[in-house]
Amino acid sequence: MSTAKKEYKRVTVKSLVDMKAAGEKISMLTAYDYTMAKIVDGSGVDVILVGDSASNVMAGHETTLPITLDQMIYHASSVVRAIYRALIVVDLPFGSYQSDPKEALRSAIRIMKESGAHSVKLEGGKEIKESIKRILNAGIPVMGHLGLTPQSIYKFGTYTVRAKEEQEAEQLIEDAKMLERLGCFAIVLEKIPAKLAKQVAESVSIPIIGIGAGPEVDGQVLVLHDMIGMTHEFNPRFLRRYLSLYEDMTNAISKYVDDVKSQDFPNESESY
Numbered sequence: 001m002s003t004a005k006k007e008y009k010r011v012t013v014k015s016l017v018d019m020k021a022a023g024e025k026i027s028m029l030t031a032y033d034y035t036m037a038k039i040v041d042g043s044g045v046d047v048i049l050v051g052d053s054a055s056n057v058m059a060g061h062e063t064t065l066p067i068t069l070d071q072m073i074y075h076a077s078s079v080v081r082a083i084y085r086a087l088i089v090v091d092l093p094f095g096s097y098q099s100d101p102k103e104a105l106r107s108a109i110r111i112m113k114e115s116g117a118h119s120v121k122l123e124g125g126k127e128i129k130e131s132i133k134r135i136l137n138a139g140i141p142v143m144g145h146l147g148l149t150p151q152s153i154y155k156f157g158t159y160t161v162r163a164k165e166e167q168e169a170e171q172l173i174e175d176a177k178m179l180e181r182l183g184c185f186a187i188v189l190e191k192i193p194a195k196l197a198k199q200v201a202e203s204v205s206i207p208i209i210g211i212g213a214g215p216e217v218d219g220q221v222l223v224l225h226d227m228i229g230m231t232h233e234f235n236p237r238f239l240r241r242y243l244s245l246y247e248d249m250t251n252a253i254s255k256y257v258d259d260v261k262s263q264d265f266p267n268e269s270e271s272y
């Protein structure tokens with residue numbers, strides 16, 4: 001056997017739009033490091049998001065606001081080295097795009113140049129229209145993010161369901177149509193009523209990826225550490241856990257501690 005790597009057909013922004021047209025649902029998960037990204041990519045996930053949720057999950061911050069562009073680039077470059085198939089999206093962190101469109105483009109360019117990722121994601125609608133236009137003009141694919149936008153948590157004060165009022169719902173549909181018109185390749189909808197999410201997915205031809213947005217959208221995204229049960233104190237109803245790694249790891253690590261204390265580890269076959 002040669003040492004040639006298995007050839008994968010890469011997921012592209014175009015293949016995602018084609019998947020929506022064909023009715024094939026899109027799977028998306030976060031990853032922030034090489035080892036996890038390798039497992040996620042090898043499992044067949046279509047899109048890997050290097051989310052600014054790394055601020056919570058990796059760094060232990062209360063919100064996504066503190067993570068920096070340099071830190072996002074570090075996470076993204078680690079993920080890029082791991083993947084063969086998935087499309088990689090990187091969150092532009094808080095403060096790296098809100099000041100003006102030129103700064104937004106500079107930040108997006110740094111991500112593309114220094115990490116090797118394929119696209120960026122920005123939170124917001126009409127208020128960041130000019131920034132999105134500029135980034136798209138430079139040939140950088142953009143994913144939108146509407147509904148619950150964690151970078152503006154202090155504007156709302158809570159993580160409750162968004163766009164329950166008629167006026168907010170109409171604005172959200174308007175924003176989604178605008179993002180499509182500008183040329184975004186997909187939109188994340190976070191924590192909004194399932195009925196509204198369905199309506200948005202039917203109103204645009206680009207894929208709508210939901211998190212807490214019900215089943216009638218074009219794909220789903222979750223934070224990896226949530227769905228494998230490592231973040232056991234995070235329990236929103238939209239989360240389905242596929243493993244209980246917090247407990248399993250605690251048990252395994254406790255066993256290791258016991259084995260060291262009792263001098264069961266290492267044994268003869270584990271020694272030289």
Ligand SMILES: Nc1nc2c(c(=O)[nH]1)N[C@@H](CNc1ccc(C(=O)N[C@@H](CCC(=O)O)C(=O)O)cc1)CN2
Nearest residue numbers: 053056064150158159160223226231234235236237
């Ligand atoms: N790890 C983890 N961290 C994250 C996200 C995630 O996806 N998982 N996503 C972003 C934050 N988004 C949310 C979305 C929903 C909720 C949420 O639903 N929270 C309460 C309910 C809050 C309320 O109703 O007032 C709960 O049940 O846990 C919290 C953060 C960034 N950080």
Ligand SMILES: CC(C)(CO)C(=O)C(=O)O
Nearest residue numbers: 030051052053188221222
């Ligand atoms: C998955 C999602 C949409 C949750 O807010 C995200 O943007 C992140 O992980 O940073």
Ligand SMILES: [Mg+2]
Nearest residue numbers: 051052053091
């Ligand atoms: Mg994010």
